[in-house]
Amino acid sequence: MDDETKRHWALIRTPPGIEWSGRTRYAAAMFFxxxxxxNAETLEIYRICSRLDAEDPLSVLRSHHLGSEWISRMEAIPDRP
Structure with a gap:
């Protein structure tokens, strides 16, 4: 994994609740x-959540039964790539 990809993995894992975290996760989602x-529907959830710093996009994806491939991938990648 190259350095840019590692950086975006770290960004997309920015914890909810931190100021500007939604926008940070969305920027990383756009990279992927x-x-x-x-896919586009998963990106759309990140877009919607981009203004909601406290909202976890993975929780939203799970609640709407969307993005199962992305969720699996997020769970499989170590926290510190």
Missing amino acids: YQRGEM
Whole structure:
């Protein structure tokens, strides 16, 4: 995994509740979307959550039964790539 990808993995794992964390996660999500590693409906959840710093996009994806491939991938990647 290259340094840029590692950086974006760290950004997309920014914990909810931190100021600007929603926007940080969305920016990282866009990186993965542009590389074809995230589908549009999953990116849309990150977009919606981008203004809601306290909202966990993975929880939203689970509650709407969306993004199962992305959720699995997030769970499989170590916290510190």
